[in-house]
Amino acid sequence: xxxxxxxxxxxxxxxxxxxxxxxxxxxxxxxxxxxxxxxxxxxxxxxxxxxxxxxxxxxxxxxxxxxxxxxxxxxxxxxxxxxxxxxxxxxxxxxxxxxxxxxxxxxxxxxxxxxxxxxxxxxxxxxxxxxxxx
Numbered sequence: 277x278x279x280x281x282x283x284x285x286x287x288x289x290x291x292x293x294x295x296x297x298x299x300x301x302x303x304x305x306x307x308x309x310x311x312x313x314x315x316x317x318x319x320x321x322x323x324x325x326x327x328x329x330x331x332x333x334x335x336x337x338x339x340x341x342x343x344x345x346x347x348x349x350x351x352x353x354x355x356x357x358x359x360x361x362x363x364x365x366x367x368x369x370x371x372x373x374x375x376x377x378x379x380x381x382x383x384x385x386x387x388x389x390x391x392x393x394x395x396x397x398x399x400x401x402x403x404x405x406x407x408x409x410x
Contacts, residue, residue: 279315283345284308304338306345313346313363316387316394324398325383336383336396339373343385343394349373350382366390372399 283306287297301308321329321336328334342349348359348371359369369387382399 279312281312281315282308283310283312283341286312286344287341300337300341304341306341310345312344314344314369314387315391316340316344317390317392318394320393320395322395322397322401324401325396328398334375339371339375339383339385340394340396342373343369343371343387347371349385362389 384402387394
């Protein structure tokens with residue numbers, strides 16, 4: 277179910293100032309008035325993502341923003357289409373983003389069919405959940 281909440285509103289609600297919120301959206305080429313493709317529910321990250329975040333300063337926000345506005349990342353066209361259909365059919369959503377220059381590390385962002393939870397995980401963690409690179 278599409279929402280009327282904008283990504284700009286979400287950023288402001290997380291205590292990001294107007295200037296920074298505008299800058300983030302500009303860098304990602306997302307308009308301030310762009311609405312979320314869906315409500316994400318509770319947003320979680322696995323221990324692997326948390327470790328990258330705390331030890332290496334990895335910023336998950338740009339990837340989460342892309343996921344929430346329907347940019348599914350580094351996936352084959354068929355998987356893009358599957359996610360677009362999943363939005364309408366209330367099925368799970370999966371985005372995959374390459375997060376290193378070597379093309380070896382991937383961030384997976386998975387939202388449950390009921391839209392109650394969105395989890396950010398590294399590719400090797402996703403394999404444990406039965407999800408594979410798209």
